Amino acid sequence: MPYDAMSERTEEELLAAYAAGEPAAARALTARLGPRLFGTAMRMLGDRAEAEDVAQEALLRLWRAAPGWREGEAKVSTWCYRVVTNLCIDRIRRRRGRQVGLDDVPEPPDPAPSAAQAMQSRARDAALQAALDALPERQKQAVVLRHLEGLSNPEIAGIMDIGVRAVESLTARGRKALEGLLLGRRAELGYDDD
Template sequence: MGEIERASDRGDDPDADLVRRIGQGDGQAAGTLVARKLPRLKALGARLLGDPQEAEDIAQEVFLRVWRHAAGWTPGAARFDTWMHRVALNLCYDRLRRRREAPLPEGWDAPDDRAGPDAGIETAGEQDRIAAALAALPDRQREAIVLTYYQELRNAEAAALMGIHVEALESLLSRGRRALRARLTEAGPNGDRR
């Protein structure tokens, strides 16, 4: 299993001072951390869960845990950002497990498909095709792609969060990219099957 990257291996943790201040009850530091981390945590949750509202719930729970545990944080063991991502991933996994265990109720509505932060880059149709192709991937491949491409984590960080070696992550990425390419090519530019 991969070890979570030590902050000392990368230099100082950029969030260490904020976390220390949050541990002392500084609400302004908490607001700064939320402003800095909220968009990425919501994007992670939305990509893994496919539901922006659930992603907001996940992010809120992460920040509640930050507030509760900041006073006990030990700098140098791991980057604080890595710990936050791990908490968010675990909360997403819990929700995904619950979904598999409970059937959807009758009359269930699909998640909100409004454009995300990358809307300026891709058209709505392309976003839908990519989201559908991403959702069709096996969980671990989807997780590897979301962490490296959407969360912009380095391979070592993503592997540590997933609890695997970098080589295993790279294998998941390779298989995931091939599957995405095949699915997107198969669907054609308008989403029509060729």
Template sequence: MVARKLPRLLALATRMLGDRDEASDVAQEAFIRIWKQASRWKGGQARFDTWLHRVALNLCYDRLRRRQDVISDDDAPEPVDQAPLPEDQLDESARSERIAAALAALPARQREALVLQYYQELPNVEAAALMGISVEALESLLSRARRTLRSRLAGERGEHVFGKERR
């Protein structure tokens, strides 16, 4: 089970946290918690994947809250470099870094909605259920997130990064 679920869990945590090492820690902790709580899972109420994703997302949010506590304690937020590179110098790695930075700058709920739909490839119905919101609320979050990302990534002519919806 770990071999099948780990890649998607790592991708989810990496997108949410922006740090592969921290994402590995979250994935490991999620599997430990699932193992310890396996007897409490009720198969008829939720899919296993939904439960696993929810545990991982909760762990990601815990870590993101701790980061904000540290930032507010220091009162010195790190500046985010948003200067776009010339399009002819952007290779796939640089493009991915820009998308990751723009994604990390989104509000947490918008980032969660995008990660679940685009990177985890969940249909809107499943993503909304996982987030505990209506499909309409999910679509609203996605719309705002795509609009923000488009404006931040406007330097990339003609590329549509987040435009296709899954139902």
């Protein structure tokens, strides 16, 4: 089946096709889920190599769960986000004690003069990542899924296995902590000039 036709199918349909041995479904699901899982892991962990490991582990678990996947039991994306964020939390807990503080984040590399805009963008992103890394893990998970991955509160509730109100509470507390860490750096990062 051509890739274009695959792109119209839901992830649940693609997973069923994967389990039935369609190679195009394997490619389509990898293309669809891989970047999202990697992006989430990257935001949670702030480390590319670790994010690659974690996203790979989540995908591997999905492939192994595919033959026994029961239709209607869970949304594939919800299941994947749950696995990848839980794996990230495990990693964060393992490396606790050697946490990097906001002030310890290395400065972005020296840019070429013509790349001032890019430098500012990288600096902002690095500041956001460092602030996210300073949040408690559950707040970080909720904030990343809500504000960076753009998921709805009910979807996040399903991923985190908690109620919608608990998600709202976690994201509100996370945002408040981020405001304390980031708003004082508005001028330094050029947000006052925008």
